[in-house]
Amino acid sequence: xxxxxxxxxxxxxxxxxxxxxxxxxxxxxxxxxxxxxxxxxxxxxxxxxxxxxxxxxxxxxxxxxxxxxxxxxxxxxxxxxxxxxxxxxxxxxxxxxxxxxxxxxxxxxxxxxxxxxxxxxxxxxxxxxxxxxxxxxxxxxxxxxxxxxxxxxxxxxxxxxxxxxxxxxxxxxxxxxxxxxxxxxxxxxxxxxxxxxxxxxxxxxxxxxxxxxxxxxxxxxxxxxxxxxxxx
Amino acid sequence: xxxxxxxxxxxxxxxxxxxxxxxxxxxxxxxxxxxxxxxxxxxxxxxxxxxxxxxxxxxxxxxxxxxxxxxxxxxxxxxxxxxxxxxxxxxxxxxxxxxxxxxxxxxxxxxxxxxxxxxxxxxxxxxxxxxxxxxxxxxxxxxxxxxxxxxxxxxxxxxxxxxxxxxxxxxxxxxxxxxxxxxxxxxxxxxxxxxxxxxxxxxxxxxxxxxxxxxxxxxxxxxxxxxxxxxx
DNA sequence: CCAAAAGTGTTATCGCTACACCCATGA
DNA sequence: TCATGGGTGTAGCGATAACACTTTTGG
Numbered sequence: 001x002x003x004x005x006x007x008x009x010x011x012x013x014x015x016x017x018x019x020x021x022x023x024x025x026x027x028x029x030x031x032x033x034x035x036x037x038x039x040x041x042x043x044x045x046x047x048x049x050x051x052x053x054x055x056x057x058x059x060x061x062x063x064x065x066x067x068x069x070x071x072x073x074x075x076x077x078x079x080x081x082x083x084x085x086x087x088x089x090x091x092x093x094x095x096x097x098x099x100x101x102x103x104x105x106x107x108x109x110x111x112x113x114x115x116x117x118x119x120x121x122x123x124x125x126x127x128x129x130x131x132x133x134x135x136x137x138x139x140x141x142x143x144x145x146x147x148x149x150x151x152x153x154x155x156x157x158x159x160x161x162x163x164x165x166x167x168x169x170x171x172x173x174x175x176x177x178x179x180x181x182x183x184x185x186x187x188x189x190x191x192x193x194x195x196x197x198x199x200x201x202x203x204x205x206x207x208x209x210x211x212x213x214x215x216x217x218x219x220x221x222x223x224x225x226x227x228x229x230x231x232x
Numbered sequence: 233x234x235x236x237x238x239x240x241x242x243x244x245x246x247x248x249x250x251x252x253x254x255x256x257x258x259x260x261x262x263x264x265x266x267x268x269x270x271x272x273x274x275x276x277x278x279x280x281x282x283x284x285x286x287x288x289x290x291x292x293x294x295x296x297x298x299x300x301x302x303x304x305x306x307x308x309x310x311x312x313x314x315x316x317x318x319x320x321x322x323x324x325x326x327x328x329x330x331x332x333x334x335x336x337x338x339x340x341x342x343x344x345x346x347x348x349x350x351x352x353x354x355x356x357x358x359x360x361x362x363x364x365x366x367x368x369x370x371x372x373x374x375x376x377x378x379x380x381x382x383x384x385x386x387x388x389x390x391x392x393x394x395x396x397x398x399x400x401x402x403x404x405x406x407x408x409x410x411x412x413x414x415x416x417x418x419x420x421x422x423x424x425x426x427x428x429x430x431x432x433x434x435x436x437x438x439x440x441x442x443x444x445x446x447x448x449x450x451x452x453x454x455x456x457x458x459x460x461x462x463x464x
Numbered sequence: 465c466c467a468a469a470a471g472t473g474t475t476a477t478c479g480c481t482a483c484a485c486c487c488a489t490g491a
Numbered sequence: 492t493c494a495t496g497g498g499t500g501t502a503g504c505g506a507t508a509a510c511a512c513t514t515t516t517g518g
Binding site for chain 3: 177179180183184187199202203204205225
């Protein structure tokens with residue numbers, strides 16, 4: 001069998017920035033690294049790409065090992081390839097961000113990996129170039145969420161408008177006018193109002209909504225302008 | 233020295249979708265592959281990532297070898313990792329698209345690689361998954377150009393408004409109203425009108441413009457909405 | 465003088481922003 | 492009854508889209 005013999009081979013890994021939202025706070029899941037180098041330091045969840053799988057496949061596999069979930073929303077956003085990024089051996093890392101409904105993940109499994117959820121704003125320092133990856137993922141998430149309804153991937157099936165608004169406010173670290181926000185949402189036609197109310201937060205209660213999945217899929221790629229002047 | 237010994241290593245390459253615009257047509261530069269497999273088939277320009285360089289570095293190096301140009305506009309847009317994408321040996325490819333002023337590249341060098349410019353719309357079939365890469369690059373270029381003034385990277389220093397409009401029309405394969413187009417451009421403040429006219433196309437002549445580089449850099453990341461309803 | 469391309473304005477509509485008050489309820 | 496959070500409407504402004512005619516000039 002022919003090979004491109006003169007060339008060096010490298011390790012190829014995926015790393016996942018896992019975002020979650022518990023209805024109140026935007027969080028990121030990190031694991032305590034189980035092997036050298038940097039053992040016991042905080043790190044992104046990642047792993048090597050197997051020989052029979054694509055990077056997308058590897059990311060899905062690794063996430064479902066960690067969370068027990070299938071069909072997680074994943075977006076490949078950048079590949080990191082600095083020669084010195086892993087001090088042990090050259091490793092190319094294909095980075096993904098994942099959006100998961102924080103209520104669905106399975107705690108037991110996560111604990112096996114010493115995984116923990118951190119508030120995004122006070123996550124610890126990470127190994128290698130993982131802090132850079134997180135910063136890039138945040139940027140990319142902001143960029144995408146300004147134009148497309150990605151953030152719904154973070155919410156449970158039923159959610160209230162105040163929750164949703166809170167989510168946007170956290171992602172953009174800003175305050176949003178609730179009347180304008182709702183008008184924008186309604187104009188997308190993506191929401192279906194339910195009978196039921198969430199009374200856990202206020203006395204009056206807030207109506208639950210669910211996504212109109214058909215419209216969601218149809219409009220996912222169009223430009224919806226959720227935010228006025230998103231940063232890049 | 234420790235290594236992650238149990239893992240398989242892969243080849244890591246970059247491939248570049250090179251877009252060019254000659255004032256009339258949007259083109260793509262392809263090369264005739266010089267080695268097996270698929271020798272003499274049309275292919276994207278690419279190469280392996282060296283051990284001492286990043287993928288960005290490799291892409292810049294490869295492009296400057298091909299074109300003689302430095303500081304080419306490059307955007308990493310996706311990494312391809314299907315196990316079977318290269319039939320000889322597993323190869324991960326980090327794909328970039330490049331925007332170059334077609335008048336600047338050096339013909340002699342390109343010929344050494346058997347490179348040729350093709351009209352984007354009638355490019356030949358390419359090897360491996362390169363057709364997919366081109367399709368993805370076009371999508372990404374459309375997406376970005378709808379929001380940011382990237383397309384100026386394809387133009388020479390002096391260009392006319394009709395040229396610019398023609399470029400947008402080709403990228404989006406649509407017809408644009410010239411009055412609205414100009415108004416939008418003017419509102420960005422990105423253009424500086426020159427005294428000189430280009431009389432090569434019409435008798436009356438069209439004024440040349442140049443980019444206001446300061447504003448260009450400042451506004452590059454903001455959302456400028458060049459196109460009404462861009463596809464994703 | 466005419467063909468061919470460059471350049472220019474107006475109007476109607478829509479979407480965005482800014483802004484403040486009433487409602488429902490449990491304690 | 493009151494404190495708390497949920498929910499609603501409007502007016503002004505700016506951006507967008509649709510639309511057609513005049514200008515220049517080389518041949």
